[in-house]
Amino acid sequence: MAREVDEHDTPAEVDATFRTIRRVAVGYFAVFLAAVTGVPALSLTLGWWSDGRLIGGMSPAFVMAAFGLYVFFFLIGLAAATLSTAVEARMLGGPAEPEDGTGRDGSP
Amino acid sequence: MNLASAAVLAAVLALVAGVAIAMRPRGASTVDFYLAGQRVGVVTNAWAICGDYFSAASFLGVAAAVYVSGLDGVWYAVGFAAGFVPVLLFVAAPLRRFGEFSIPDFLGRRLRSEHVRLVAVGVVQLIILSYLVPQAVGSGITWQLLVGQGIGGLSPYATGVVVSTAAVAGLVACGGMRGTTWTQAVQFLLLLAALCWLATAVLGAGFDYGGAVADLSTEPLANPTAGDRGWELATEQNRLDGAATASFGEPGARYGRLGQFALIITLIMGTAGLPHVLNRYFTSPTGTAARMTTVWVLGLAGLFYALAVMLGTAARAQIPAAVPAHPWLQELTVDGVLRVPEHALPVLGRIYGGDAGLGVVAAGALVAVMSTIAGLLLAAAASWGHDVYERHINPRATQRQAVWAGRSTTMVVAFAAAGLALAMRPESLTGLLPSIVATMVTWAFALAGSALTPVFLLAIWWRGTTAAGATAGMASGAVLAVAMFVAGIRLADPGLGELLMTPTLVAAPVATAVTVLVSRRTAPPRELERLWLTLHGTAADRHAERLAQLTIRSLSRRPSRPGPDLAQR
Numbered sequence: 001m002a003r004e005v006d007e008h009d010t011p012a013e014v015d016a017t018f019r020t021i022r023r024v025a026v027g028y029f030a031v032f033l034a035a036v037t038g039v040p041a042l043s044l045t046l047g048w049w050s051d052g053r054l055i056g057g058m059s060p061a062f063v064m065a066a067f068g069l070y071v072f073f074f075l076i077g078l079a080a081a082t083l084s085t086a087v088e089a090r091m092l093g094g095p096a097e098p099e100d101g102t103g104r105d106g107s108p
Numbered sequence: 109m110n111l112a113s114a115a116v117l118a119a120v121l122a123l124v125a126g127v128a129i130a131m132r133p134r135g136a137s138t139v140d141f142y143l144a145g146q147r148v149g150v151v152t153n154a155w156a157i158c159g160d161y162f163s164a165a166s167f168l169g170v171a172a173a174v175y176v177s178g179l180d181g182v183w184y185a186v187g188f189a190a191g192f193v194p195v196l197l198f199v200a201a202p203l204r205r206f207g208e209f210s211i212p213d214f215l216g217r218r219l220r221s222e223h224v225r226l227v228a229v230g231v232v233q234l235i236i237l238s239y240l241v242p243q244a245v246g247s248g249i250t251w252q253l254l255v256g257q258g259i260g261g262l263s264p265y266a267t268g269v270v271v272s273t274a275a276v277a278g279l280v281a282c283g284g285m286r287g288t289t290w291t292q293a294v295q296f297l298l299l300l301a302a303l304c305w306l307a308t309a310v311l312g313a314g315f316d317y318g319g320a321v322a323d324l325s326t327e328p329l330a331n332p333t334a335g336d337r338g339w340e341l342a343t344e345q346n347r348l349d350g351a352a353t354a355s356f357g358e359p360g361a362r363y364g365r366l367g368q369f370a371l372i373i374t375l376i377m378g379t380a381g382l383p384h385v386l387n388r389y390f391t392s393p394t395g396t397a398a399r400m401t402t403v404w405v406l407g408l409a410g411l412f413y414a415l416a417v418m419l420g421t422a423a424r425a426q427i428p429a430a431v432p433a434h435p436w437l438q439e440l441t442v443d444g445v446l447r448v449p450e451h452a453l454p455v456l457g458r459i460y461g462g463d464a465g466l467g468v469v470a471a472g473a474l475v476a477v478m479s480t481i482a483g484l485l486l487a488a489a490a491s492w493g494h495d496v497y498e499r500h501i502n503p504r505a506t507q508r509q510a511v512w513a514g515r516s517t518t519m520v521v522a523f524a525a526a527g528l529a530l531a532m533r534p535e536s537l538t539g540l541l542p543s544i545v546a547t548m549v550t551w552a553f554a555l556a557g558s559a560l561t562p563v564f565l566l567a568i569w570w571r572g573t574t575a576a577g578a579t580a581g582m583a584s585g586a587v588l589a590v591a592m593f594v595a596g597i598r599l600a601d602p603g604l605g606e607l608l609m610t611p612t613l614v615a616a617p618v619a620t621a622v623t624v625l626v627s628r629r630t631a632p633p634r635e636l637e638r639l640w641l642t643l644h645g646t647a648a649d650r651h652a653e654r655l656a657q658l659t660i661r662s663l664s665r666r667p668s669r670p671g672p673d674l675a676q677r
Contacts, residue, residue: 025198041369043179044365059321
């Protein structure tokens with residue numbers, strides 16, 4: 001099932017892209033981990049995080065666990081996917097060069 | 109069950125069966141049976157992954173956990189939803205680009221080892237069985253509440269387990285991945301529609317979400333327990349402050365300091381090692397499509413779990429006041445609190461929609477169970493049929509024989525899971541666990557996150573991973589996770605017990621360390637450069653995209669066929 005690789009990807013290109021994508025993924029994961037463990041951590045350490053009232057009668061901790069974190073997951077996922085795809089398109093192949101002689105990024 | 113709920117249930121099941129039969133694979137190719145021809149679009153695949161992932165634990169279990177434990181139950185929803193972020197960042201695109209049939213197939217080919225493949229098959233089957241049993245338990249509980257009667261001398265619970273498992277096994281054996289993809293997509297949309305209808309009905313009746321959380325948080329949290337004097341309400345102690353009682357809106361009703369983090373990390377790590385979810389990524393046309401599919405899943409998961417948390421809160425707040433007007437609630441409740449928390453959503457459906465409402469929610473629950481069972485059975489079929497039968501038992505098997513091996517496997521695994529579910533008695537465990545279904549699924553996540561995810565991530569992102577390292581890592585992660593479970597069950601200590609029952613926080617780092625240490629002493633596979641190009645290069649993606657563009661262009665340029673009268677001239 002592993003397909004033959006197109007000749008346009010060289011090992012050096014793939015290695016550089018792999019390192020960049022790994023850096024992007026680790027960076028986003030660090031932010032994600034801080035947020036997802038930060039919400040329960042704040043509940044354990046700060047009284048107002050569990051006792052305060054934000055929307056209706058919900059505490060900031062409940063608002064984050066019931067709504068906020070899901071919005072955050074979607075946004076961080078969208079940002080990471082967009083950036084990773086852009087990095088791959090820029091560093092590996094991308095669309096074939098147009099006939100007017102301009103390069104992948106539109107430069108001559 | 110009256111006519112209205114029976115009609116709703118029958119209509120939903122007929123729709124699902126119709127889709128499975130209409131979309132069944134036409135040929136006898138294994139790529140078609142296991143991978144739906146690798147042509148599943150981004151949105152369809154996202155719906156199918158949601159159908160696969162949102163099981164009884166998500167539909168009944170999350171609302172039940174919130175109902176019983178308040179904020180501590182919400183961590184289930186957070187963990188289940190968060191799990192797809194690491195999948196997106198680290199797994200989705202490279203996994204698809206390598207493009208195999210199953211997780212053991214991926215590991216076996218990446219590390220060039222049949223030994224790794226067989227060890228992975230063992231771990232995958234253990235995860236699948238741990239995940240299948242709570243789904244079967246969920247279907248038994250739903251049948252018990254909805255129908256209340258058994259068939260052929262079986263109890264209502266046993267009938268639910270047997271009927272749902274047998275029905276799904278039949279649909280999967282018939283429909284393969286192509287039929288299952290479409291049934292899972294339709295099942296997810298039905299599930300979401302049921303949840304949205306219930307949320308609209310509850311909010312439309314004037315439910316004040318914020319006010320309900322505030323009101324519930326003013327009094328101690330109490331839940332029914334069965335004692336010598338029968339059922340009675342017992343106040344929950346706060347695990348963070350032994351002298352205080354637990355409250356709905358504050359942490360401590362179920363987990364201590366370490367337990368909350370252990371649960372969240374277990375669910376996050378586990379998602380990236382769930383075979384039935386990851387197998388779906390092989391059906392995407394490209395790695396980029398797999399990545400974008402995950403973005404859709406994150407959005408849909410957020411909506412789904414936010415609604416489930418709200419409805420768990422609504423059930424806690426509204427059922428006590430509904431008991432006088434709905435006498436049927438008396439046998440299900442103790443002083444207005446449900447004995448079986450998984451009944452929260454079906455009961456809410458019946459309060460707001462009568463018997464038809466109960467039918468809608470129960471159909472949603474059965475659909476959730478069925479779609480997840482379908483995904484699990486397909487994953488089991490792929491690993492037994494492809495990785496064991498085709499590779500080791502009958503390497504000269506024809507495509508037809510291989511597909512039949514997969515079909516036979518689905519039946520065997522389905523009946524093994526049903527047998528284990530029948531041996532369990534959910535009522536005896538409700539006092540011990542926040543939600544029996546959600547907790548049992550957490551065990552599957554713990555096993556996946558401890559044994560598979562660390563090896564999987566290292567195989568994708570570290571060139572130095574070797575077959576010996578991966579084997580040692582999987583074995584140590586699985587053994588440690590199971591040992592910690594057993595110790596956690598035997599040790600009733602609330603502090604250490606929580607950590608032992610959600611062992612990923614300890615077992616995953618150990619599995620990672622073992623994999624790295626053993627890999628450093630052994631040699632990585634030859635042809636690593638070529639494997640790396642396939643795993644992290646995008647040439648195949650670009651090739652597939654160009655082919656698709658050319659096909660679309662050629663179709664749009666093709667002159668329309670002249671009509672019969674024009675052709676005659």
